[in-house]
Amino acid sequence: MARAGVTAERLTQAAADLADEIGFQNVTVSALARGFGVKPAALYFHIRDARDLRVRLAALALTELADRAAAALAGRAGKDALVAFANAYREYAKEHPGRYAAAQVEIDPGGPAAVPARRHAEMTRAILRGYDLPEPDQTDAVRMLHSTFHGYVSLETAGGFSHHPREADASWRRTLDALDSVLRNWPPA
Amino acid sequence: MARAGVTAERLTQAAADLADEIGFQNVTVSALARGFGVKPAALYFHIRDARDLRVRLAALALTELADRAAAALAGRAGKDALVAFANAYREYAKEHPGRYAAAQVEIDPGGPAAVPARRHAEMTRAILRGYDLPEPDQTDAVRMLHSTFHGYVSLETAGGFSHHPREADASWRRTLDALDSVLRNWPPA
DNA sequence: TCGCCCGCTTACAGCTTTTAAGTATTTGCA
DNA sequence: TGCAAATACTTAAAAGCTGTAAGCGGGCGA
Numbered sequence: 032m033a034r035a036g037v038t039a040e041r042l043t044q045a046a047a048d049l050a051d052e053i054g055f056q057n058v059t060v061s062a063l064a065r066g067f068g069v070k071p072a073a074l075y076f077h078i079r080d081a082r083d084l085r086v087r088l089a090a091l092a093l094t095e096l097a098d099r100a101a102a103a104l105a106g107r108a109g110k111d112a113l114v115a116f117a118n119a120y121r122e123y124a125k126e127h128p129g130r131y132a133a134a135q136v137e138i139d140p141g142g143p144a145a146v147p148a149r150r151h152a153e154m155t156r157a158i159l160r161g162y163d164l165p166e167p168d169q170t171d172a173v174r175m176l177h178s179t180f181h182g183y184v185s186l187e188t189a190g191g192f193s194h195h196p197r198e199a200d201a202s203w204r205r206t207l208d209a210l211d212s213v214l215r216n217w218p219p220a
Numbered sequence: 221m222a223r224a225g226v227t228a229e230r231l232t233q234a235a236a237d238l239a240d241e242i243g244f245q246n247v248t249v250s251a252l253a254r255g256f257g258v259k260p261a262a263l264y265f266h267i268r269d270a271r272d273l274r275v276r277l278a279a280l281a282l283t284e285l286a287d288r289a290a291a292a293l294a295g296r297a298g299k300d301a302l303v304a305f306a307n308a309y310r311e312y313a314k315e316h317p318g319r320y321a322a323a324q325v326e327i328d329p330g331g332p333a334a335v336p337a338r339r340h341a342e343m344t345r346a347i348l349r350g351y352d353l354p355e356p357d358q359t360d361a362v363r364m365l366h367s368t369f370h371g372y373v374s375l376e377t378a379g380g381f382s383h384h385p386r387e388a389d390a391s392w393r394r395t396l397d398a399l400d401s402v403l404r405n406w407p408p409a
Numbered sequence: 410t411c412g413c414c415c416g417c418t419t420a421c422a423g424c425t426t427t428t429a430a431g432t433a434t435t436t437g438c439a
Numbered sequence: 440t441g442c443a444a445a446t447a448c449t450t451a452a453a454a455g456c457t458g459t460a461a462g463c464g465g466g467c468g469a
């Protein structure tokens with residue numbers, strides 16, 4: 032029988048696509064193996080275990096997210112940068128719900144997902160360049176931004192906003208207005 | 221053999237405690253049955269399936285969260301109310317990580333978790349009484365608040381803030397300052 | 410006291426992860 | 440070219456999970 036040509040990279044890619052299709056929680060070693068037409072045991076020659084697969088998937092998602100963020104931020108500053116970053120973030124989560132969910136797994140600071148995670152964090156910090164905040168306010172603001180973006184997308188995905196007539200898009204835009212406003216007028220300690 | 225006295229309520233309570241101990245994702249019908257000293261199959265006479273158990277757990281957590289929010293808001297207004305609510309929210313998530321995770325499951329609007337979910341949403345809206353925002357800004361602000369609280373707690377729990385010397389507590393307080401500030405100066409459309 | 414129902418057990422099917430051992434294919438080197 | 444070693448995959452199997460079906464027995468109502 033011909034070999035299937037499975038590699039860790041192709042597994043991770045396939046797992047990402049599968050996650051977007053059927054949900055991150057439903058990505059199993061077995062389902063992945065079926066997609067490649069091999070037995071589940073075959074995958075263990077390429078990945079250590081299911082957890083390893085999830086970490087690789089998280090790294091993939093964080094890398095893609097950082098790439099999009101970088102593209103959105105290029106040549107922009109101030110509110111332009113904030114809005115472009117935020118929209119890139121939200122659109123990624125909507126286009127790739129499975130990947131986005133994968134990016135939220137707990138990240139081992141020494142592990143292979145730590146690098147793209149750090150890069151993603153640096154992108155978020157770059158939003159603030161135009162706002163000129165001193166430390167430690169800058170760190171506080173980065174955390175607030177990240178929290179708001181992640182919280183909004185996460186609640187929206189879970190259907191938290193769907194039972195009120197107000198459009199989620201409209202609230203999102205106004206939330207970004209509010210964030211821009213508070214960054215420009217950051218309260219004194 | 222003596223009967224174990226299993227009921228749906230006791231199962232849900234035990235599941236909540238178990239979730240806080242070993243994590244929401246690790247709460248299984250089997251593990252729960254072990255805790256009651258019965259076989260897994262016995263539980264299916266009290267709950268429909270594993271999903272049903274998770275929904276009941278979510279309802280429990282949302283009810284407790286709404287209770288805490290109500291207690292925090294009682295007799296407070298403006299920033300006092302905002303800070304009290306936010307701290308109650310964050311403390312609940314820290315004390316009961318498993319319950320908190322359960323509260324984030326996707327909620328069927330017609331299901332039994334919809335009632336406590338709505339109550340929780342109303343509590344969040346009550347924060348804004350002191351800020352006097354007209355609709356639809358009020359809805360937008362509620363969504364922003366909820367997003368920020370949930371996002372912050374969720375990222376903090378996942379260890380997202382642990383690799384920077386700045387204390388997560390300090391950033392939290394400053395984030396609340398910023399939210400108060402932006403609610404008092406809500407940007408015009 | 411009798412009988413029935415309810416709460417549990419056993420048994421089982423089918424799914425998952427993961428390890429171990431065996432087989433076949435491909436690669437690299439002489 | 441041909442052989443040996445490394446690699447990719449298979450089968451087999453253990454252990455745990457969800458969920459269904461059938462059976463048993465204790466306690467409650469009549």
